[in-house]
Amino acid sequence: MASDDVFKKIIAHCKEYGFIFQSSEIYDGLSAVYDYGQNGAELKNNIKQYWWDAMTKLNENIVGIDSAIFMHPRTWEASGHVGAFNDPLIDNKDSKKRYRADVLIEEHMEKIEGKINKEVAKAAKRFGDSFDEKQFRETNQRVLANQEKIDSIKARFVKALEENDLDDVKQIIIDCEISCPISGSINWTDVRQFNLMFSTQLGSVSEEANTIYLRPETAQGIFVNFLNVQKTGRMKLPFGIAQIGKAFRNEIVARQFIFRMREFEQMEMQFFVRPGTEMEWYHHWKDVRMKWHKALGMGDEKYRFRDHDKLAHYANAAADIEFNMPMGFREVEGIHSRTDFDLGNHEKFSGKKIQYYDPETQESYVPYVVETSIGVDRMFLTVMSSAYTEETVEATGEQRVVLKLPPALAPVKLAVLPLTKKDGMPEKAREIMDTMKFDFNCQYEEKDSIGKRYRRQDAIGTPFCITIDHQTLEDNTVTIRHRDTMEQDRVSIDKLAGILDDLVSMKKLFQKL
Ligand code: GAP
Numbered sequence: 001m002a003s004d005d006v007f008k009k010i011i012a013h014c015k016e017y018g019f020i021f022q023s024s025e026i027y028d029g030l031s032a033v034y035d036y037g038q039n040g041a042e043l044k045n046n047i048k049q050y051w052w053d054a055m056t057k058l059n060e061n062i063v064g065i066d067s068a069i070f071m072h073p074r075t076w077e078a079s080g081h082v083g084a085f086n087d088p089l090i091d092n093k094d095s096k097k098r099y100r101a102d103v104l105i106e107e108h109m110e111k112i113e114g115k116i117n118k119e120v121a122k123a124a125k126r127f128g129d130s131f132d133e134k135q136f137r138e139t140n141q142r143v144l145a146n147q148e149k150i151d152s153i154k155a156r157f158v159k160a161l162e163e164n165d166l167d168d169v170k171q172i173i174i175d176c177e178i179s180c181p182i183s184g185s186i187n188w189t190d191v192r193q194f195n196l197m198f199s200t201q202l203g204s205v206s207e208e209a210n211t212i213y214l215r216p217e218t219a220q221g222i223f224v225n226f227l228n229v230q231k232t233g234r235m236k237l238p239f240g241i242a243q244i245g246k247a248f249r250n251e252i253v254a255r256q257f258i259f260r261m262r263e264f265e266q267m268e269m270q271f272f273v274r275p276g277t278e279m280e281w282y283h284h285w286k287d288v289r290m291k292w293h294k295a296l297g298m299g300d301e302k303y304r305f306r307d308h309d310k311l312a313h314y315a316n317a318a319a320d321i322e323f324n325m326p327m328g329f330r331e332v333e334g335i336h337s338r339t340d341f342d343l344g345n346h347e348k349f350s351g352k353k354i355q356y357y358d359p360e361t362q363e364s365y366v367p368y369v370v371e372t373s374i375g376v377d378r379m380f381l382t383v384m385s386s387a388y389t390e391e392t393v394e395a396t397g398e399q400r401v402v403l404k405l406p407p408a409l410a411p412v413k414l415a416v417l418p419l420t421k422k423d424g425m426p427e428k429a430r431e432i433m434d435t436m437k438f439d440f441n442c443q444y445e446e447k448d449s450i451g452k453r454y455r456r457q458d459a460i461g462t463p464f465c466i467t468i469d470h471q472t473l474e475d476n477t478v479t480i481r482h483r484d485t486m487e488q489d490r491v492s493i494d495k496l497a498g499i500l501d502d503l504v505s506m507k508k509l510f511q512k513l
Pocket of ligand 1: 216217218219249251258259260261262264265266268331332333334371373374375376377378379
């Protein structure tokens with residue numbers, strides 16, 4: 001299936017099964033803003049719990065906070081967001097559509113990369129087992145020519161961004177003959193910088209002084225609370241502060257469903273370290289975070305690191321963890337070495353000393369920071385992209401859509417299904433629900449045939465269904481059906497909780513970290 005089709009199917013599935021709805025849909029929606037439905041909210045909460053517990057429970061030196069969305073406006077001057085949180089935008093004069101200039105150029109490079117990959121795949125097929133990909137990439141003339149093209153565009157593009165040379169950014173678009181996907185023309189405006197922060201007014205008078213921003217990242221709430229947490233928690237370096245919360249960005253090109261939203265949620269952790277040790281911690285956190293992703297069992301080959309070509313205004317090293325989504329490898333998480341930029345600037349802008357007294361070196365200094373920052377919504381998309389499966393049931397030839405979600409993240413863990421609505425089966429099923437519901441999110445369903453009920457549970461990714469039948473009433477056993485294999489076993493009711501706990505608990509994931 002073409003990747004576009006897969007993506008469309010995932011979006012439709014999310015709506016049909018109560019995972020994600022367009023915000024304010026009855027008013028024709030609000031662009032790039034989404035609501036999570038009954039199953040989406042559960043899945044999202046499980047993702048957040050997996051992250052929060054991995055940070056705060058598994059690390060004695062990481063604590064969590066929950067800071068406000070609104071912050072003093074000086075915060076965003078100190079952080080550099082007022083001056084530098086911009087995207088370069090460009091308009092096509094014929095279609096009147098607006099694009100991010102950097103995204104147009106990156107997509108152009110991806111297309112050339114696609115040609116290389118096709119060439120490699122063709123050769124791999126032709127040469128079979130004897131194929132040496134490295135040698136092929138180093139010697140094939142067409143591959144080399146295309147690689148050279150990518151390298152030279154990239155070098156010029158990075159230089160233009162670093163020097164804020166917006167004229168050259170436009171010239172690259174023209175030289176590469178990048179056309180508007182709507183009008184097909186290369187009739188472009190100049191490139192302009194566009195600040196991504198939303199602003200609003202605090203209080204009733206709209207004066208300049210009262211302008212405040214909706215935070216574009218949660219990190220600053222952590223920085224301004226560094227001393228509060230360090231002192232009240234008697235924290236010793238190195239230590240981390242974690243936070244989950246909403247962030248807002250007026251994205252120019254908000255598209256690709258929940259990949260790029262205007263209101264989204266971040267899970268960020270700032271790890272404060274002694275200056276000079278930041279690179280060691282940067283590599284440490286890259287490894288730890290990759291492990292966290294891979295422990296979900298969605299396929300190690302679907303992840304890769306990507307070093308940043310152009311560093312953000314606060315970073316001295318940065319890499320993304322990318323996941324192979326239907327539209328290709330895309331950023332899910334960033335790991336950034338932010339130096340002492342933020343704390344140092346808050347010290348300067350607030351006039352308050354923000355330093356740590358190190359009892360070992362007997363010095364006071366502004367700590368350095370390594371940040372891990374992941375979007376909850378992007379993580380959600382990652383999980384959905386990996387889970388969505390269409391398959392043919394071998395026994396019946398029937399098609400089924402099943403979400404092969406990591407069991408610990410599934411919205412519903414157990415579906416309790418009486419075979420029929422009579423003979424005391426619903427009562428027995430309710431009895432089981434009433435004992436299991438304290439530990440697991442369960443769903444009771446008695447309408448329609450068992451087959452139809454199984455399909456509905458497959459579609460929301462429920463790892464286990466149990467059926468209560470005549471035999472249950474006689475010997476207190478139920479059939480348990482496994483979502484992925486569709487195999488069924490007969491088990492005693494008093495063993496259910498143990499079986500489930502073994503397979504759906506987050507503990508199993510944590511033990512892999
Ligand atoms: N504090 C650092 C920071 O905010 P970022 O790379 O701009 O860094 C971190 O964002 C993560 O937040 C990204 O890796 C992505 O998962 C998520 N994110 C950023 N912008 C987003 C958007 N418009 N919609 C959804 N998620 C977004």
